[in-house]
Amino acid sequence: MKFSTSKTELQKGLQKLSKATPLRSTLPILSCVLIKVNSKQTILRATDLEITIQTELACSYEEEGEAALPLKTLLEITNELPDIRLTISVDQNCRATIETETGKYDLMGKSADEFPKSPDQSFDKSIDVDAFVLKEIIESTLFAVSQDELKPALTGVLFKFSKDYLTAVSTDGHRLVKYEVKDFSSEELKKEIIIPKKFLSFLFTQLSEKKISLSIGNNFITAHLEKDIIITKIIDEKFPDYDSVIPKENNKALLIDKNILLGAIRRVSIFSNKSTHQVALSLNKESCFVTTEDPEKSSKAKEKILGNYTGENLTIGYNSEYLKGVVSHVAGKNVEIKLNTSVSAALFEESPKRDKVNSLMLLMPIRLND
Numbered sequence: 001m002k003f004s005t006s007k008t009e010l011q012k013g014l015q016k017l018s019k020a021t022p023l024r025s026t027l028p029i030l031s032c033v034l035i036k037v038n039s040k041q042t043i044l045r046a047t048d049l050e051i052t053i054q055t056e057l058a059c060s061y062e063e064e065g066e067a068a069l070p071l072k073t074l075l076e077i078t079n080e081l082p083d084i085r086l087t088i089s090v091d092q093n094c095r096a097t098i099e100t101e102t103g104k105y106d107l108m109g110k111s112a113d114e115f116p117k118s119p120d121q122s123f124d125k126s127i128d129v130d131a132f133v134l135k136e137i138i139e140s141t142l143f144a145v146s147q148d149e150l151k152p153a154l155t156g157v158l159f160k161f162s163k164d165y166l167t168a169v170s171t172d173g174h175r176l177v178k179y180e181v182k183d184f185s186s187e188e189l190k191k192e193i194i195i196p197k198k199f200l201s202f203l204f205t206q207l208s209e210k211k212i213s214l215s216i217g218n219n220f221i222t223a224h225l226e227k228d229i230i231i232t233k234i235i236d237e238k239f240p241d242y243d244s245v246i247p248k249e250n251n252k253a254l255l256i257d258k259n260i261l262l263g264a265i266r267r268v269s270i271f272s273n274k275s276t277h278q279v280a281l282s283l284n285k286e287s288c289f290v291t292t293e294d295p296e297k298s299s300k301a302k303e304k305i306l307g308n309y310t311g312e313n314l315t316i317g318y319n320s321e322y323l324k325g326v327v328s329h330v331a332g333k334n335v336e337i338k339l340n341t342s343v344s345a346a347l348f349e350e351s352p353k354r355d356k357v358n359s360l361m362l363l364m365p366i367r368l369n370d
Contacts, residue, residue: 001065002089003037005057010086011078013055014071016228017046019202020053021071032068034115035088037061046071047116051198052231054118063089066112069096073107119231123217125189127161131207133181136331137168138204140179140359143325145197146172153237156194163190169242174322176242176362177329183356194239195221199232206230246362247345250338252311254283255351258335262327264290264303269320271301279320280368283339284313292320293369316342317368326361343367 014033022030025048034045042061045054067090077098078086090096094109138157146154151173160167166184170177193216203212203223213224216234223230269279272292282289288307293300316339327335332350339346348361 001037001067002063003042003059003061004085004087005059006085007078007081007083009058013044013057014075016055017044017053020046020048020051022048029114032110033071034068036066038064054229056227067094067109068112068115069109119220123215126213126215127189128211128213131209131212135207137179138200140329141168141170141177142200143329144170144172144175144177152235153239156196156235158194158239160192161189174364178360180358194235196232250340250347252339254307254309254337256307258330260305264305265320265324268292268301268303271299272320277320278317280315280317282315283309317366319366326363
């Protein structure tokens, strides 16, 4: 195998693939990038067995072949090289040589046969999704995905494809996000799948085109970008009944500028207990406050916020980290918080609402110190 390419092209490809290379693994082959060279194209592929990333490399080929080379070493040398062309060749014993005008670097690779095969990409349906819409869905839902590996269904985002709309849902048991796009053409695809967080996180960083193609099968989902293919296994679990936990009778409401509320929470939470992160919203028709008190450190804070509150007086406690996360992810200038009691879930929605997007976020309160 032998090919020539620019340092910049190789560097960009390896940087992408490094996202699918595990930091530690019992399988040394996973620390490698598979390079396949033929007369039609040169392909780079990496996998951690959870996500597979493949990209096409622009190069001049001299000899066909394939080999697995240490990705970290390749990336380190390309990071240090000036912007020049380089030639990579691999012999029958998997010994690789990187040559430039001024240097020659040798390293050992592995046989391509040791590298995991690409996942089966047979799929039921392919659909084109607007990249801007998908990016907003990911940004709105990913923060509420659970980190608890003992609850695998919650470690991804539920995508529900229907005839005229797409619904995305994420929850960690404390927060829940439901994001619905109306007038969404799923090309007669009716399916519910849970997509892993890692796949969506990487995809978010790559979305720049107007459209992206998603191919969905029984076990895998594949995203097709211009020169890249991203594959992951669908989480084979049952997502909880999220609609049953969304309150329908929250008759108290606070309408407020999102940045005013977020700023107050950030400042007040500095003085909160570092274990509970407890802050409170103290609401009545005359005035609204964000407060906190930490008896352990003899610290407290109180800040008045300018908002429009309707309903009976209410004081409700929240984990400030969760509260900041929810408020910061509400789209638009204003947020409307719909409440009921001090022990029931609140709903956070953008105001005014958009015609084709219905987004709501749920947050559970915490019990306040006496």
